[in-house]
Every structure is written in C-alpha cells, then in structure tokens.
Amino acid sequence: MPNRSGAISLVEFSYVSEATSELPPSALLRLEAQARRFNLEHGLTGELRFDGRSFTQVLEGCWSAIMPLSARILTDRRHGSISISAFRPILARRFTTWSSVGFGVGEAAALRSAGAAGNLRFLPLVPCLPLEADAEDARDTVRATT
Numbered sequence: 037m038p039n040r041s042g043a044i045s046l047v048e049f050s051y052v053s054e055a056t057s058e059l060p061p062s063a064l065l066r067l068e069a070q071a072r073r074f075n076l077e078h079g080l081t082g083e084l085r086f087d088g089r090s091f092t093q094v095l096e097g098c099w100s101a102i103m104p105l106s107a108r109i110l111t112d113r114r115h116g117s118i119s120i121s122a123f124r125p126i127l128a129r130r131f132t133t134w135s136s137v138g139f140g141v142g143e144a145a146a147l148r149s150a151g152a153a154g155n156l157r158f159l160p161l162v163p164c165l166p167l168e169a170d171a172e173d174a175r176d177t178v179r180a181t182t
Contacts, residue, residue: 046129048082049106050094050122053115055086067114068136080105081131086138091115094122096129 059067064086071084080097093109095102110118 045098046096046126047099047102048094048096048122048124048126049102051118051120053091053118055089056114056116072134075134081129081134083131084136096126096131
C-alpha cells in the first residue's frame with residue numbers, strides 16, 4: 037500500500053526452493069535462529085517451512101527490508117531451483133509474527149520420512165488467500181493442508 041509520498045510501504049515476498057545439499061540439524065537450527073532474529077529486528081512477519089528438501093517461505097514487511105533480504109535469499113547457495121510465488125504490494129499483513137516449521141533436530145528428519153512415504157502435503161503457498169484474510173485464517177488454512 038502506498039504511503040503519503042506514494043511509495044509502497046508493505047510488500048509480500050514468497051518463494052519455494054530446493055535445498056542444494058543435506059543440511060545437518062545444527063545448520064538448520066542456526067539458520068532458523070538467524071532468520072528469527074533478523075526478522076524480529078526488521079519487523080518482518082510470515083512463515084518459513086522446511087520439509088527436509090524444500091524451503092517454503094512467505095515474508096511480509098517494509099519494502100526497504102524485503103528488497104535486500106530477497107536479493108540475499110535469491111543468491112544464497114543453500115537454495116536451488118527458486119520459484120518466486122509472489123512479490124507484490126499488500127494492503128495489510130496476514131501474519132502477526134514470523135514462525136518456522138521443520139527446524140527442530142528431529143523434526144526435519146520426521147518430515148523428510150513422512151514426505152518420502154507420500155504423506156506430506158504443503159500448502160501451494162498463501163498468496164491464493166484473499167488479501168483481507170487475517171493471520172488466524174491463514175494459519176488455519178496452513179494447518180488444514182499439512
């Protein structure tokens with residue numbers, strides 16, 4: 037949504053990518069902690085999911101924070117085959133905080149084995165939800181599809 041000067045103030049950036057290599061639990065925990073700290077410091081909300089092979093992330097925040105972060109993500113060697121699902125201005129946030137799924141020491145392995153068994157389904161990404169959807173509706177939709 038444009039601010040008083042006409043500049044876009046809130047944007048959403050979402051993507052899906054494949055991990056380029058097997059990430060050990062310690063690297064996953066470090067990545068999650070760094071992302072949590074950075075996103076809190078920069079007022080970013082959304083969700084990051086990791087199923088042992090793929091990252092799925094939705095980020096919401098100020099253009100000035102999302103632009104450099106999206107550039108870092110797109111050039112990060114841990115991500116391969118990145119598919120951008122959305123990069124657009126938004127009127128309001130759908131998430132009240134930033135959260136992550138699949139980064140616990142045993143969690144990624146459990147998700148990986150569930151996925152290998154064909155039991156794991158991820159939401160095709162939240163941009164299909166109406167912009168008016170509030171954060172609780174978005175979380176309910178994510179829970180219902182996983």
